[in-house]
Amino acid sequence: MSLSDDLKLSRRLSAVLRPTPEGLWCPEGAFYIDPPRPVDRAVITHGHADHARAGHGAVLATPETLAIMGERYGRDFAGSVQPLAYGERAMVGGAEVTLSPAGHVLGSAQATVRQGGLTVTASGDYKRRRDPTCAAFEPVPSDVFITEATFGLPVFRHPPDTQEIGRLLHSVRQFPERAHLVGAYALGKAQRVIQLLREAGYDETIYVHGALERLNRLYEHFGVSLGSLAPATGSKADFAGRIIIAPPSALADRWSRRFPDPVAAFASGWMSVRARARQRGVELPLVLSDHADWDELTDTLKELSPQEVWITHGRDDALRRWAELNGLTARALHLVGYEDEDDD
Amino acid sequence: MRAFAALLDRLSLTASRNVKLRLIRDHLADAPDPDRGWALAALTGALSFKAAKPAMIRQAVEARVDPELFRLSYDYVGDLAETAALIWPARYGSNREPDLSEVIDALNDAKRGEVGGLLEGWLDALDADGRWALLKLVTGGLRVGVSARLAWQAAADFGGVEVADIQEVWHAQSPPYADLLAWLDGKAERPSVDAQGRFRPVMLAQPIDESDFSKLDPAAYAAEWKWDGIRVQAVSEGGIKRLYSRTGEDVSAAFPDVVEALTYEGVIDGELLVLRRGRVAPFGDLQQRLNRKTADPKIMAAHPAGIRAYDLLAADGDDLRGLTFVERRARLETLVAALASDRIDLSPVQPFQSWEDLAALRAAPPAGDPQAAEGLMLKRLDSVYEAGRPKGPWFKWKRDPHLIDAVLMYAQRGHGKRSSFYSDYTFGVWLEDADGAHVLTPVGKAYFGFTDEELKQLDKFVRDNTIERFGPVRSVRASREFGLVLEVAFEGLQRSKRHKSGVAMRFPRISRIRWDKPAKEADELATLERMLDQAEPARE
Numbered sequence: 001m002s003l004s005d006d007l008k009l010s011r012r013l014s015a016v017l018r019p020t021p022e023g024l025w026c027p028e029g030a031f032y033i034d035p036p037r038p039v040d041r042a043v044i045t046h047g048h049a050d051h052a053r054a055g056h057g058a059v060l061a062t063p064e065t066l067a068i069m070g071e072r073y074g075r076d077f078a079g080s081v082q083p084l085a086y087g088e089r090a091m092v093g094g095a096e097v098t099l100s101p102a103g104h105v106l107g108s109a110q111a112t113v114r115q116g117g118l119t120v121t122a123s124g125d126y127k128r129r130r131d132p133t134c135a136a137f138e139p140v141p142s143d144v145f146i147t148e149a150t151f152g153l154p155v156f157r158h159p160p161d162t163q164e165i166g167r168l169l170h171s172v173r174q175f176p177e178r179a180h181l182v183g184a185y186a187l188g189k190a191q192r193v194i195q196l197l198r199e200a201g202y203d204e205t206i207y208v209h210g211a212l213e214r215l216n217r218l219y220e221h222f223g224v225s226l227g228s229l230a231p232a233t234g235s236k237a238d239f240a241g242r243i244i245i246a247p248p249s250a251l252a253d254r255w256s257r258r259f260p261d262p263v264a265a266f267a268s269g270w271m272s273v274r275a276r277a278r279q280r281g282v283e284l285p286l287v288l289s290d291h292a293d294w295d296e297l298t299d300t301l302k303e304l305s306p307q308e309v310w311i312t313h314g315r316d317d318a319l320r321r322w323a324e325l326n327g328l329t330a331r332a333l334h335l336v337g338y339e340d341e342d343d344d
Numbered sequence: 345m346r347a348f349a350a351l352l353d354r355l356s357l358t359a360s361r362n363v364k365l366r367l368i369r370d371h372l373a374d375a376p377d378p379d380r381g382w383a384l385a386a387l388t389g390a391l392s393f394k395a396a397k398p399a400m401i402r403q404a405v406e407a408r409v410d411p412e413l414f415r416l417s418y419d420y421v422g423d424l425a426e427t428a429a430l431i432w433p434a435r436y437g438s439n440r441e442p443d444l445s446e447v448i449d450a451l452n453d454a455k456r457g458e459v460g461g462l463l464e465g466w467l468d469a470l471d472a473d474g475r476w477a478l479l480k481l482v483t484g485g486l487r488v489g490v491s492a493r494l495a496w497q498a499a500a501d502f503g504g505v506e507v508a509d510i511q512e513v514w515h516a517q518s519p520p521y522a523d524l525l526a527w528l529d530g531k532a533e534r535p536s537v538d539a540q541g542r543f544r545p546v547m548l549a550q551p552i553d554e555s556d557f558s559k560l561d562p563a564a565y566a567a568e569w570k571w572d573g574i575r576v577q578a579v580s581e582g583g584i585k586r587l588y589s590r591t592g593e594d595v596s597a598a599f600p601d602v603v604e605a606l607t608y609e610g611v612i613d614g615e616l617l618v619l620r621r622g623r624v625a626p627f628g629d630l631q632q633r634l635n636r637k638t639a640d641p642k643i644m645a646a647h648p649a650g651i652r653a654y655d656l657l658a659a660d661g662d663d664l665r666g667l668t669f670v671e672r673r674a675r676l677e678t679l680v681a682a683l684a685s686d687r688i689d690l691s692p693v694q695p696f697q698s699w700e701d702l703a704a705l706r707a708a709p710p711a712g713d714p715q716a717a718e719g720l721m722l723k724r725l726d727s728v729y730e731a732g733r734p735k736g737p738w739f740k741w742k743r744d745p746h747l748i749d750a751v752l753m754y755a756q757r758g759h760g761k762r763s764s765f766y767s768d769y770t771f772g773v774w775l776e777d778a779d780g781a782h783v784l785t786p787v788g789k790a791y792f793g794f795t796d797e798e799l800k801q802l803d804k805f806v807r808d809n810t811i812e813r814f815g816p817v818r819s820v821r822a823s824r825e826f827g828l829v830l831e832v833a834f835e836g837l838q839r840s841k842r843h844k845s846g847v848a849m850r851f852p853r854i855s856r857i858r859w860d861k862p863a864k865e866a867d868e869l870a871t872l873e874r875m876l877d878q879a880e881p882a883r884e
Contacts, residue, residue, distance in 0.1 A: 153413075153416060153417050153420055154409065154413050154414075154417055154431050154433075155417045155420065155421055155427060155430035155431045156430075157430065157472070159471065159472065167350070171354075174366070174367075174370060175363075175366070251763070251764075252757065252763050252764050253764060254764055256763075256764045257764055261761055264763060272430060272472065273420075273421055273426070273430075274356065274357070274423075274426060275421070275422060275423070277357055278357065279815070279816075281757065281759055281760075281763035281816075282357065283354075283357050283358050283363075283760065284354070284357070285357070315416070317416060318413055318416045318417070321410070321412050321413055321416070322410075322413065325410060
């Protein structure tokens, strides 16, 4: 392709979707994808707070994501809402939008925008490995694939989740007099940890921090059955040998003092690096992430092999280097405002 | 290898002694022979491999990974072994994970040029945790916060025996400790303890309580100074010369000057000190020599070490531990006199008639070395040398600690059980700056001495009065008008170039929380400087 073809393509692409300080902007459809501040019209990929904010004029998202936003922000979190199920098409202004599963959390979607014969897919946050609490990622052939790179360094290769859950259960057997307090982000990670425990045959009551209760109910409403759950209230002795799931910030909070000599566990992709575990005072790191690890990121890019890869946030330097070595065109968008719920 | 890797992983992330003991004990119970013996060897620092170097690991990784991606990763992770373990792109072909013993046997047999190939094969077969453990093992220094003493305690817990029983046989055994473990399993007799040069478990003193004196007869006890160095056992038998710490760790390599002076046939129990022409130097001088794997000739010359002898446990092939203190002391005096060494002298016995006499001596030690002593030791004249800390035969009577009132400046989150508490406290005293304003200068850090209830109160004070947060550390309000005064007790004070205040405390702890005391009435740095001058008379 010649230089002038390159320029032409990039001009045509920016008519479909372009990065702006307010977020990814679709001029034909007059909407933003996951804008960090309130806008007139937004397409939301998933319910994590840094992607789904309250106060937009109109919101298009999957029914699950809309339900999550309603649960978190109250019924009138937006002027109007438009549910769009996976695989259905909607015209927004002059652009066609479809949502496909991203495998990140319940309701998470990739937003594909088609316009003028070009296809651009904004994948939001995603992962490729199995997750019993949400629909599996579906690759969408696209001219441009917009990816995250939260774990975009080759040191991040998450181990099998059965192994991590096995370590938790082993520790519960080895220290039956202690409580096991698992820090897990309230939306997605917490329910996945519970579900993985159930798959591993753990059918005891699992105790949960109050901040998780509403989302747990919502997951159950959407057909993810979590087994016997109970609030983490009671006397100290009741929690010996028990597993308690709580938001990560509660691990070092005064709240944790109600448990007998708790083993602080933390379910996060960052836990493969010991310094990160030590920094947070984590005794039992569980490498469980809802983000693609290095192999999932690079496998996905190889599989889709788009004309261009755009990287929204995370370690774009290393992923761009990899793309260069593998003959792909990649650019960093440096979008701001996306945090990493794994690190909360 | 997998179980060993899991053990190291958990050990590296807990600060709790009890948890560490349980993890090691369970490993000894669950892991097969000879792997568990090798694990014990690794934890007690009994293994070293000369052939594997960090540069070799780096080379192996760079042969497989793009250097730019490796650089970005290493920058992020910060530790070479860990980066290599995580990033290693395994190739097909290694079908089984190596056992720990297989790795150790192969490394011991390998020629220099073969080590790289062996490592690559193992790295291919292991997962990230296994690779991390392998790399820590072969490059030496597990750094998982386990001392040899702790590992022995875990082995003792596992076998249901006393730790002293393990210490006594330890140095007569070698990895992977088949006989020792068979004994701990209850399947064999205790292994032989006849080996020359072995460590004898040490006898320790109980702290004396003021109320004990009325029950004790002064005529039945000998008194001597409690020297402020480190307790050692100096063994010289059949040409084997070793210096052990009181927990039985072999510290010979750091003190070749002392080892060379062990020209007798027997086992001396004494205090390791820096001795300059027969005079005891402050503990800080000895510190220059500690925690080194080898001795630096310059430091050795500037800080000559020696032993002040307390006791004699064996001589000329006889075990003297069953004799009385008086009998052992007589043999010790003869032996030390015959040595006429400037590296080994005698801890003198202090004559006294009554407990009042002794109290006066303790309160006002005569000029010279006794000024630097930590206090007095009392030993029953008829006491045999008994491992452990029996109640009655030996007492220690420490000098009262120094006390100062300091102001709480920073607090840091604790670990393990204390991770929800701000439990490590940095405190400071007042200093007048160039403009005549009073400012606080930090003089130390303490994390014990308070009750659980007081910890809750301190934690609340920190949370309620936080000014700034720096990661796990918070600064708290501390001014002339408002601040929390802590009474800090400590054992000694040294000049220190590393501390901004110029002083460093030994063994500081919170002795009282002075909720009642106004911050401006806390001590001045000048008070500490005066203590320094008293404790450290002008050098010759």
